[in-house]
Amino acid sequence: MTLAQLSFQKMNLLQAKGIKRTYGSLQVLKGIDLEVKKGEVVAIVGPSGAGKSTFLHILGTLDRPEEGQVFIENINVFTQKDKDLAKFRNEKIGFIFQFHNLLAEFTALENACMPGYIGGMNEKDILSRGKELLDLLGLSHRFDHLPSQLSGGEQQRVAVARALLNKPAIVLADEPSGNLDSHNALDLHQLFFKLRDEFGQTFVIVTHNEELAEMADRRLVMQDGLMLP
Secondary structure, eight states, rough: OOOHHHHHHTSSSSSEEEEEEEEHHHHHHEEEEEEOOOEEEEEEEEESSHHHHHHHHHTTTOOOOOEEEEEEEEEEGGOOOOHHHHHHHHHHHHEEEOOOOOOOTTHHHHHHHHHHHHTTHHHHHHHHHHHHHHTTTEEEEGGTOOGGGSSSHHHHHHHHHHHTTOOOOOEEESSSSTTTTHHHHHHHHHHHHHHHHHHHEEEEEEOHHHHHHSSEEEEEEEEETEEEE
């Protein structure tokens, strides 16, 4: 790698180059490049079937491309063995999905703390971090409530706390407000920018919500497996 290439990479928290993905005879991603700087909020929009979620899953190392590379904090993620990649994913990447995916039998605090338990962190530190995040998100009175006892907006905020538990380098969100009413959706969108402004958190968000997309630092459009110029 040349000095110029190394210098360029250091400018970006995330860099994806030439990402291609095929399922059977269908080429879903046809060679996508993306650079994201620390503290950016990037929205990816486009019609259903454009490949947005597939691309996000590859950025999050939940899927592997047939061709292309993904760098996060200058680490070429797909050169790692599966066990090391799983550890890297848990430590460096936070995920927020349309459906909160909380575990029904665990409390809000336990759900928020799950990445710390998976990562083998000290339990005292895990609980302290989980309470800190839930308090920040306005849920200090909901620590011991089960998901079924929370509103949709509260459930999604627990999912945000879970995504942030390990202080990830980047948070990837797939239609995070798609299951919320307009009021809760706006609250969630504003929360993302509060987290960016106060903590320098970086977000890549796939969304059909144009209001959120217009709020982002950059609005990118995918169509037919390509990122439009």
